[in-house]
Amino acid sequence: MSTVTACFAKSPLEDWIAQRLAVRESSFTRATLEQHQLKALQETIAWTRKRSSFYAQRMSGLPAGFLRSLEDVALLPLTSAADLAENTPGFVCVSQDEISRIVTLQSSGTSGAPKRIFFTAADQELALDFFAHGIAGVASSGDRMLIALPCEREGSVGYQLAKGITRAGVIPIAHGLSVDPAETLAHIEREKATCIIGLPVQMLALSLNDGKAAANAMRRLRSIVLCSDHVPRSLVRTLKERSNAEIFEHYGMTEMGLGGGVDCEAHMGYHLREADLYFEIVDPLTGEVLPDGDLGEVVFTTLNRTGMPLIRYRTGDLARFLPGSCGCGTILKRLERVRGRIDGGVKIGRDGVLDISMLDEALFAVPGLLEFTAAYFPGAPPRLELAVYAPRIASSRFHGTLLNALQSLPLICDAASGGEVELTVIRAPEPFPATGAKRKIEVRETR
Numbered sequence: 001m002s003t004v005t006a007c008f009a010k011s012p013l014e015d016w017i018a019q020r021l022a023v024r025e026s027s028f029t030r031a032t033l034e035q036h037q038l039k040a041l042q043e044t045i046a047w048t049r050k051r052s053s054f055y056a057q058r059m060s061g062l063p064a065g066f067l068r069s070l071e072d073v074a075l076l077p078l079t080s081a082a083d084l085a086e087n088t089p090g091f092v093c094v095s096q097d098e099i100s101r102i103v104t105l106q107s108s109g110t111s112g113a114p115k116r117i118f119f120t121a122a123d124q125e126l127a128l129d130f131f132a133h134g135i136a137g138v139a140s141s142g143d144r145m146l147i148a149l150p151c152e153r154e155g156s157v158g159y160q161l162a163k164g165i166t167r168a169g170v171i172p173i174a175h176g177l178s179v180d181p182a183e184t185l186a187h188i189e190r191e192k193a194t195c196i197i198g199l200p201v202q203m204l205a206l207s208l209n210d211g212k213a214a215a216n217a218m219r220r221l222r223s224i225v226l227c228s229d230h231v232p233r234s235l236v237r238t239l240k241e242r243s244n245a246e247i248f249e250h251y252g253m254t255e256m257g258l259g260g261g262v263d264c265e266a267h268m269g270y271h272l273r274e275a276d277l278y279f280e281i282v283d284p285l286t287g288e289v290l291p292d293g294d295l296g297e298v299v300f301t302t303l304n305r306t307g308m309p310l311i312r313y314r315t316g317d318l319a320r321f322l323p324g325s326c327g328c329g330t331i332l333k334r335l336e337r338v339r340g341r342i343d344g345g346v347k348i349g350r351d352g353v354l355d356i357s358m359l360d361e362a363l364f365a366v367p368g369l370l371e372f373t374a375a376y377f378p379g380a381p382p383r384l385e386l387a388v389y390a391p392r393i394a395s396s397r398f399h400g401t402l403l404n405a406l407q408s409l410p411l412i413c414d415a416a417s418g419g420e421v422e423l424t425v426i427r428a429p430e431p432f433p434a435t436g437a438k439r440k441i442e443v444r445e446t447r
Contacts (some may be wrong), residue, residue, distance in 0.1 A: 008328040009137075016133035017275045017332070019105070030331045034070060037278050038301035047093060048069060053085070054090030055311060073280070074289045078299065078312045084255075084296035085113040090425050092118050092310050099307055101155045103254050107351050117254050120307040124160070126276050130259040131164025134273075135300055137264050138223045138248045141169025141194045146188055148178045148198030149228070150436060157228075157258055161197070170195070177434040178202040182397040183208045188217040197225035197250070201433065204235050205370050207242035208392075217244040225250055225262075229438050231337060232360035251338060255313055256300060261335055266327030269334030276303050279322055280312070281334065284342050292321040297342055298335070316342045344440050346376040348384070356440050359386075366405050368392035371432050374441045381420055384412070391426040400423055 018028040020035050045067055048055035058077050066072065076427040084091060092099070101119040139145055145165060147353040151158030151174040162172035173191045178184040178198055184206055188196065196203070203224055206214070220241055226236075236247050251270045252260035256277060262269035271281055281296040282289055290296045298317040302309045318341065322334040345353035359374055369390040377383040388402055402425045407413040 010328045011264040011271040011326070011330045011332060012133055012136035013262070013271050014275070014330045014332055016044060016129075020275045024366065028331065033274060033331065037274065038067070039068055040071065041070075041278060041301065044301065044303055044305075044309050044311065047306065048311060051093035052091055052309070054087045055309075070278075073278070073301070073312070074354060076312050078282070078287055078314055079310055080114075080314050081115060081316070081335040083308075084117075084313075085115045088116045091310070093309060094120060094307050103155070106256055115255075118308040119305075122304045123257060123307045124155070126169070126304060127160055127257045127259050128164040130257075130273050130276070131161050132167035134250075134259060134262045135165045135168050135170055137262060138225050138246075139165070139168070139170045142171070143222065144171045144173055145192045145195040145197060146173040146175050146184075146190060146191065147308075148175050148184060148202060151176050157254075158259060176434055178206065179434045181205045181294070182214075185209055185214045185217040189213060190380070192220070193217075194221060195223045195225070195245075196221055197227060197436075199228050199436065200226045200231050200235050201229070201371050201439070204238060204364065205237050205431075208368070208370060218245070221245040223248060228355050228436065229253070230309065230340065230360055232357070232364045234365035236363050238364070249337065251335065253315065255307065255310060255315075257302070260300075264326065264328045267326075268326045269322045269336050271326070271330060271332040272335055274332060279302070279321075279333070281319065282314075284318075290320075295320045295339070298338070301372070318342060341438075341440065346384075346441050346443060347382070348411055349418065349420045350412040352415060354384075354409075354411055354441070358411070359406075359441070360439075362405050362409050363388070363394060363402070366390070366393075366401060369402075370426075373428075373439075376441050376443050378443070378445070381422055383422040383424060385424040385426070387426050387428045389431055395427075398427055432437040 009071060018025050023032055049059055098120050099118050100121040101124055101156060103117045105115045116439060147158045147161055148154045149158035152158065158174060162174060165172055173193055175184060175187055181299055203226060207218055224239060224245045225248045231249050239247050248263055250262045252258050259273055261272040263270050278301040280299045282299050284297045295318060297318050298315045299312050301311050318339045320336050322336050326334055340355040340357040345355040348354045356374065361371055363369055372386050372388040375385045393401055403423060406423055407416065416423055
């Protein structure tokens with residue numbers, strides 16, 4: 001990596017990882033980190049070949065001790081979500097007595113079998129340690145963070161986050177998903193919260209709420225952390241305009257152990273949890289490992305996890321490693337903001353593919369738009385239907401405003417003008433239910 005003069009505080013993840021590796025900060029280098037990753041990968045592979053029936057079978061043709069460099073990781077087979085859903089018992093490497101948490105995730109699609117992720121207490125401790133140190137870049141000791149994520153159940157993401165940030169001296173305020181923006185804003189004001197973490201569209205709804213109380217609550221916030229879904233740049237711009245907060249982004253998923261990476265004050269990409277996870281970008285079709293700068297599918301391998309290690313697990317997320325150094329001067333890699341899902345696109349026109357991230361960028365730039373859903377109906381021609389919740393947009397301007405925003409996308413504009421897609425916009429009379437699920441374009445057969 002090229003070096004730059006650091007203009008921002010260095011990501012706290014670097015010092016944390018150096019401590020984990022028992023290396024002094026002054027001698028912590030990229031080479032040192034990669035040596036740790038290679039050793040941890042060797043141990044993970046040996047463990048899974050011995051304890052996981054799934055991986056023992058998958059790697060039966062590989063010689064013992066074959067992994068001699070990080071480049072050899074490409075020789076290992078990829079693991080899919082379908083593998084995990086269909087062979088769950090074969091992934092577990094410890095006795096049931098050692099499992100402290102099981103998370104069930106519904107696979108995408110209507111017929112996909114659910115995935116079950118198993119964690120030991122030690123596996124969960126890794127995530128708590130990440131939260132404790134990763135939060136140092138977005139909040140300080142004494143800050144009061146409102147957690148607008150599921151908090152109700154022990155082991156839920158909000159519950160785990162609260163435990164982790166307490167170690168950093170940050171005071172957690174359990175709230176749950178922001179179902180009612182007015183209620184959430186009142187909670188912020190009542191608890192004197194200085195930070196908040198939640199879903200992007202729900203944080204947007206808070207910022208667009210009218211009234212003095214809402215304005216006071218938003219001005220009180222020093223930082224807003226967005227997580228669990230695609231983050232449109234247009235949404236970030238609105239949040240900056242409507243609050244005094246600095247906007248941070250977190251990337252992670254349950255299969256990673258919740259935490260994956262977080263950006264720093266430079267906001268030049270996610271810095272990754274590289275002591276516990278080994279990341280790659282691969283070609284979605286061939287599985288070939290791609291160089292920094294090339295767009296592909298995010299793949300990760302868990303390190304130091306014993307309950308249910310995952311080797312080269314396909315996330316389905318599209319992103320790339322950013323070449324060069326971050327403005328904060330860290331040696332850690334940078335993952336660009338996730339652009340969408342491998343399977344999240346629908347065909348528009350002859351050769352175009354539309355995904356939810358494109359719609360996000362165009363529609364969240366519309367003043368007063370709070371949320372929307374998108375449905376695609378195949379046919380001749382296909383139809384794209386949007387249900388939009390935007391109570392502030394007058395009825396006389398509603399359809400024109402939204403259709404203009406859609407046609408700002410060249411892909412849709414060209415297809416619509418050529419009669420290759422029909423566009424339908426309807427007004428949603430009420431807010432959409434807060435589920436916490438990632439947003440996507442739903443494909444529906446009935447018209």
